Structures are given as C-alpha cells and as structure tokens.
C-alpha cells in the first residue's frame with residue numbers, strides 16, 4: 433500500500449492466475465492450456481515478411497480475422513469482436529454492459545475473474561448458488577437483473593448446460609445482456625453462437641487459449657448482435673485501438689483455417705479425459721461429469737490441498753481453490769496420455 437495509490441486500487445481484489453513456474457520436467461496441469469502445439473500452419477505464418485511488417489501498426493479492426501471467424505461460424509463480420517485474450521474481452525464486456533443499477537448475476541462457483549472485474553468497475557453483483565450437484569439451474573436467476581454471465585461449460589466444475597436451457601433463459605430474460613463464456617465449449621459443450629441471430633441481448637465469448645493452443649498469443653473473441661459489438665468497439669477504441677497484433681492476427685487465422693488439426697487435438701484430449709476420469713474414479717475420486725479439457729475431482733480422503741502439494745513435490749502441478757464449497761476438489765487439466773499416466777502412477781504411489 434502506498435499513499436500514491438488511488439482509492440480504487442486500494443480496494444481491488446485482483447484475480448490470481450495459476451502459476452507459470454520454470455521448473456525442468458514439470459507436468460503442468462494447472463491452467464487448462466493445450467498439451468499440444470498450435471497448428472503447424474501457425475508457424476508458417478511467422479515468415480520473415482510478417483516479421484518485417486511488425487514496424488507497422490496492425491489493422492485496428494482486425495478485418496481479415498473477423499472475416500475468417502465469420503466464415504467459420506457462418507455469421508457476419510459485424511457480429512464479431514476480437515481482443516487480447518478473452519480476459520480482456522470480458523473486461524470490456526463488463527464495462528460496456530454491466531455497469532447498471534440492477535445487480536449482475538453469476539454462479540457462486542464460477543470463473544473467479546468475474547468478481548475481480550466487478551470490483552474494478554464498481555459493478556453491483558449477486559452470486560447464485562449452484563445446485564448441490566454443482567449444476568447451474570436458470571430457474572434460480574430472476575428476470576430482474578443488470579445482466580447474467582456464466583461459463584458454459586462452467587469452470588471449475590467442467591459441467592455444461594444444454595443449448596435448450598440457454599434458449600429458455602433467453603426467451604424470458606430479454607431486458608439485460610446474457611453472456612455465455614464458452615472458453616471450454618469445444619471439448620464437448622454446445623455452442624450458442626447461432627442464437628445471436630435470434631436474441632439481440634446474447635453475447636458469446638470464446639478464446640484461442642484452450643482448444644486452439646494459443647494461450648501464449650492472447651486472443652479472445654465475442655460474437656453477438658452488431659449493436660452489442662458496436663458497444664464493445666466504442667469501449668475498445670477508448671482504451672486500446674490495437675489489441676490484436678500482426679502476428680496474433682495471422683496465427684489466429686491459421687488456427688481457424690486448420691480445422692482438421694483442431695479436431696484431431698480436441699478428440700485426443702476428450703479421449704484422454706475419459707481415460708483419466710475412469711482411472712481417478714478407480715482411485716476413489718469423485719469426478720464431476722466433464723465437458724471441458726479439465727476434470728474437477730474430489731479425493732475420497734478429503735485431502736485435496738495436501739494432495740496438490742504432494743503432487744507438486746513430484747513435479748506435477750494441479751489447481752486447488754480454497755473457496756469453501758470446492759476446497760475438497762482438485763482441478764486437473766487434461767494433458768497428453770503420458771502426462772496423465774504419470775499423474776495416475778504418482779497418485780497410486782501415495783497409497784490413497
């Protein structure tokens with residue numbers, strides 16, 4: 433704390449991301465990155481010519497990238513917004529839509545960046561408890577609200593909501609913006625992206641950090657009605673005109689265009705997830721049904737924090753959260769087959 437800090441900074445409760453330690457031989461299962469490299473086409477985009485052009489500012493509107501995403505989802509480029517990671521896109525969304533008199537609603541167990549944005553932008557919010565089985569029930573979300581946001585699948589539970597339930601929510605909740613954060617949707621969830629043509633208050637957020645293996649590049653996107661996108665552009669252009677650099681734009685286009693590589697990696701991750709789930713269950717863990725690239729698992733001995741520490745001593749990093757309802761769980765990113773075999777082997781050696 434310093435006397436130079438503004439009141440806003442004094443009151444902030446910043447989000448704490450999973451660690452990125454530099455340890456040789458580390459098996460990193462703590463931040464839901466892809467265990468596979470990005471599409472080989474991404475490397476081809478990093479030509480000398482592209483590097484030479486780094487002296488020039490990029491296209492502030494990322495037109496080519498928006499066209500690529502529009503083609504991919506069969507929507508219009510005017511329905512797309514891109515930013516420097518979906519965290520930044522989310523920050524702009526909170527600023528553009530959620531500074532309302534009525535409270536923003538999101539699940540009590542959810543992406544822990546949401547309350548951090550609320551603090552930063554002084555947004556009034558209420559959390560809605562997940563049901564006992566850790567599912568979201570939209571019946572618990574009243575129509576009087578300043579907006580609704582939830583991840584689908586939810587994080588860190590990994591449990592998805594069917595599209596039909598999201599549509600039922602949209603049919604009745606017409607007076608505020610509904611944001612579906614689809615960071616993990618590619619691993620088995622159902623995207624609501626096509627509903628943007630039907631519901632002018634729906635905004636979808638996606639990231640290139642998980643299923644497309646570009647976490648280090650920082651690219652996220654929003655899809656929604658053109659008027660919602662215009663609002664995001666207004667905020668963005670009051671903040672940073674060029675959130676997507678030249679290399680990030682080229683890499684993202686390459687990643688979207690290489691659909692077969694994308695599907696190949698995604699399918700491998702899903703297969704490894706199912707194997708990991710069975711193995712963990714055999715070791716006595718309760719594993720929530722996952723539609724994501726991670727599993728949320730509760731050890732039989734209720735010693736999640738201790739296990740996370742012991743795994744770390746064996747150079748395996750997983751994520752443990754201290755929030756009361758979930759402090760008995762570990763969030764484990766799905767890595768390669770070899771990484772998950774090692775995880776299981778080390779867990780077995782603990783004689784759980």
Ligand SMILES: Cc1ncc(COP(=O)(O)O)c(C=O)c1O
Nearest residue numbers: 517518519543583587615639641
């Ligand atoms: C639910 C959810 N939303 C958004 C993000 C942010 O992703 P990024 O900023 O890498 O695009 C994450 C990252 O872990 C996440 O779990």
